[in-house]
Amino acid sequence: MAKPKEISKLLFPSIARCASIRGEKDTVVADMDGTLLRGRSSFPYFALVAFEVGGIFRLLFLLLASPIAWILYYFISESAGIRVLIFTSFVGMRVSDIESVARAVLPKFYSSDLHPESWRVFSSCGKRCVLTANPRVMVEPFLKDYLGADIVIGTEIDVFKGRATGLVKNPGVLVGENKADALVKAFKDEPMPNIALGDRKTDYPFMKLCMESYVVPAKPEVEPVSLDKLPKPIVFHDGRLVQKPTPFMALLTILWIPVGFLLACLRIAAGSLLPMPLVYYAFWALGVRVYIKGNPPAPAKKSIGQTGVLFICSHRSVLDPIFLSTALGRPVPAVTYSVSRLTEFISPIKTARLSRDRAADASMIKKLLQGGDLVICPEGTTCREPFLLRFSALFAELTDELVPVAMSNKMSMFHGTTARGWKGMDPFYFFMNPSPAYEVTFLNKLPYDLTCGGGKSSHEVANYIQRMLAASLSYECTSFTRKDKYRALAGNDGTVAHKPNKVMGC
DSSP, X not given: OOOHHHHHHHHSOBGGGSOSOOOTTOEEEEOTBTTTBSOOOOHHHHHHHHHHHHHHHHHHHHHHHHHHHHHIIIIIOHHHHHHHHHHHHXXXXXXXXXXXXXXXXXXXXXXXXXXXXXXXXXXXXXXXXXXXXXXXXXXXXXXXXXXXXXXXXXXXXXXXXXEEEEEEOTTOSOOTHHHHHXXXXXXXXXXXXXXXXXXXXXXXXXXXXXXXXXXXXXXXXXXXXXXXXXXXXOOOOOOSXXXXXXXXXXXHHHHHHHHHHHXXXXXXXXXXXXXXXXXXXXXXXXXXXXXXXXXXXXXXXXXXXXXXXXXXXXXXXXXXXXXXXXXXXXXXXXXXXXXXXXXXXHOSSOXXXXXXXXXXXXXXXXXXXXXXXXXXXXXXXXXXXXXXXXXXXXXXXXXSXXXXXXXXXXXXXXXXXXXXXXXXXXXXXXXXXXXOEEEEEEOXXXXXXXXXXXXXXXXXXXXXXXXXXXXXXXXXXXXXXXXXXXXXXXXXXXXXXXXXXXXXXX
């Protein structure tokens, strides 16, 4: 009896033999795991849903059930193994939460695992269909929004009063003949796709229905498609996990979280309670790396009537002003759009909330500058990817003493920002990383002739500083705003209710 690899060679040629140039009239249907994606396991993506919606205990539940799913999948029934993953990941969850993770979290991880050969064929066809055993609710946003899929056919989950029951609807998990039946049903009123892509024996039934069929060999060492070749760049994404949670990484994350939380509390206490000149050394002693570049300006001298400078920072996390103060060795107040009460309470620097009333905000910032230096992040919200969002131009109208500061950070396990979750945990998640790092680069003070006082408009000044910071960081400038980010990730405009005209200090 021939081995599975030998069977595939006899039945279908390798995808490498498929012509790169296809016509606009060509229709392609492709499997997902192992075909469009390099990885054959869907566990990491179920783990992302489990953690982002259900937290550490749901992730633990999934991890404990994964050996059962593996045994069922490889030795008894592929369908049964997937049912176990669906049940342990989804049971009791609100479907709206699953959809939110599918829209805001999963695309970043899916896109980093795109198979180059499959994408070469898939992207060249005029009509694109994906046929997968994964739950449709989990994969559809990525496939349609980022890969341009026209049709997504996946396993349908059972729902009761807005929550997933953990079961699947008839005809069950789409594997084997169920895949073929689903494809026939979807194309009952039009010709079947003329190109099929699959990677395993259970894909053969639907592949036989198409004129041309190709097998994607199992080569996990192949380099994924670079992100710049996707039809739509991933500028915004959410979720706490930095790395894809394979079973080993999921176990490591579960074991680290209790230790990491205690370590985060210690680091936060050191930053909040120690005098600012000592915080830099305390952070290094506790594993937090702070790198300082450039020449920061000296503090303003009130005795001679000198007003403070306004530090214009790129925005990577809520901790930007704190690490700026750490680099300067002195506390510098910050104006922010919205931070949690907890973040304000533990902050070692004073924070003032912007009210979004232009006149009131301008008056407040001018008053604060009279007392000394001040920090502002004119993007208004954070961005994780190498992009800068549009700068609000208000700051340029208030002072000509402008010092751009390029902020960048590195995290290995957890993201210290969120659009969907509770922002009060942002500092904790950042400091829960084993060895987080911040790089603070002070650029030269803006020359007078490039300020509003020198004849430039506020928008010209804002755009110029945005380009300066982007060049320093090797980032790309965009016109995206805070509202664009929150509409993409959270379905709202990012506005947080607050008491107007109140300055918060801690």
